[in-house]
Amino acid sequence: MKKNIFIPLLFLTVMMTACGGGNKTETTAESTQVESSAVETSTEVPTTEVLTTQAEVLKEETHVEDDIQYYRGRKEDSVYTNEVFNIKFDAPANNYKMESRDNIAQMRDIFIKQSGMSQEAADESIYMDVYATSENGTGVSNVNVVIEKMGTPFETETELEAVVAKLQEQYKAAGMVNVSVESAKAMFNGKETIAMSATDTTGDYTVYRKQIYIKSGNFMAIITASSISEEKAQKALDTFTTLK
Template identity: 85%
Template sequence: MKKNIFIPILFLSVMMTACSGGTHVETTASQAETTVAKTTTEVPTTEETTKQAEVIQEETHAEDDIQYYRGRKEDSVYTNEVFNIKFDAPANNYKMESRDNIAQMRDIFIKQAGMTQEEADESIYMDLYATSENGTGVSNVNVVIEKMGTPFETETELENVVAKLQEQYKASGMVNVSVESAKAMFNGRETIAMSATDTSGDYTVYRKQIYIKSGNFMAIITASSTSEEKAQKCLDAFTSLK
């Protein structure tokens, strides 16, 4: 049975930041220093949500090859027709990370997750990584495509992995970590989300993660910034294709 590697996915987004050349974030489990701009207070961009939320679901496809679920990049614009998302980096003052840097950090992730190269090629792909403000990394977003062994759809199912993910963070050496199941707005739709924060000194990094499901595949979108409102704004930079 294929190993479900969802638990390390949020940690993968942390490692990717270290490779971007912008904000410094730990690259090994022994490093826990994070340097970003100080958190500011902004007017939230999220809408008031209801008590229940589910994962965003798009059309299910019969294809079992992860390559089918990857998006395309052209002139720094990312589109993914399967998951109905578009990210225009220049229009939102973002800079896309190079394929070489993404591949380098993916290799580190594969080793830390205890996966073989074959398992990784069949089940996980970093499809997009971009940083804000001309690549300085103050805010960043990434899209990971994963073939899920046991994909979740509800808040309750997501809550079941929160404790394990918090353990993963602490085991990696991160400090003052908080991981919670939550809700978020994405392209005008309410969805389940994972919220996480970690603090070093006077600085706190906020991460918000949402999921779009198509059959046994998911697009996992992680936004990171210096406040919860800014992390939501990173998500707001995505638009739909339909």
């Protein structure tokens, strides 16, 4: 079955809305590092001045199977690791609390019903691997990782721009107001990558989201961070480190 990026992005919106609540919070951050062909390795902390004009998806070439279970990570003592996508998230070290597998499964079931996907199609193509909320506050500050099998993957900023308008329509269809969705760039420990940036306003506060993509074979790890400012959303992304 041919699939696209629209479903998982809406999935993330629904999940963050369900778990985030209506309060504000702050996040802590660590430096992170992943492989990318967009920017060369440097010992200095990059700034926006060194960004390239055409960001690309981060890539890890460690795939050996075409089964979504192979691409899922492990969670032990609230530390998430994924060897395929070379990422690590230490919840306690960053003052985050992980949602249980049962809670994530319940949210996923709600999404599947709302999206009209069959259980079989969902099981073959999409998993939320981890979802965590900051404990340094009382509300909206989340990070999550979704593993998605991509029938029509994108790899460049230009290709992501082509889906932005449709994504905004889907955000609004999900009941969100004052929605803005844009293709963007993000830094993942000094490496520039293609990204999606989204905001929505409910009541007297605005939620900012940053989303980046790491590709391996026909699969992507979709990492999303949300908080009460763009800067804090970027800092939430910085809670991810590499394994090697």
